[in-house]
Amino acid sequence: MANSPQAKKRARQIERRTEVNKARRSRIRTFLRKVEEAITGGDQAAAADALKAVQPEVMRGVSKGVLHKNTASRKISRLSARVKAMAA
Template identity: 50%
Template structure:
């Protein structure tokens, strides 16, 4: 455990950030699962609507540095690729 007052505060702050980021990552995973479920169901319109709901959430979480911007872009690109393949 931290010994100085400053280090104890840092530990408290780090724990708070960890908990918040964990819940935000879980929220992103939920949105991703909804899109994937629609894709696996074969419903292009539903997949597109779920994807449009997931996009701003992914971007917002990337802006907060919970996910890296590159990972967010990669996730969106892969989902979009699967939705386009579903339409064809």
């Protein structure tokens, strides 16, 4: 347990950041799930719209430090490929 005032303050700050990051991660997952559901539902128009909505959200997660850049790029790339494959 933190004993020094500095360590106690850092613990409080980490607690607040953790809540914010959880909310951001949850929001990103919700957007990703919408794309997944549209793909499994077979609705290409909805999947394409959901993909357009998820891209800025995922990249915002990168800029906020919630996701790694390569992870975000990989997720978007794979989703794009799946949406594109629906057209064929």
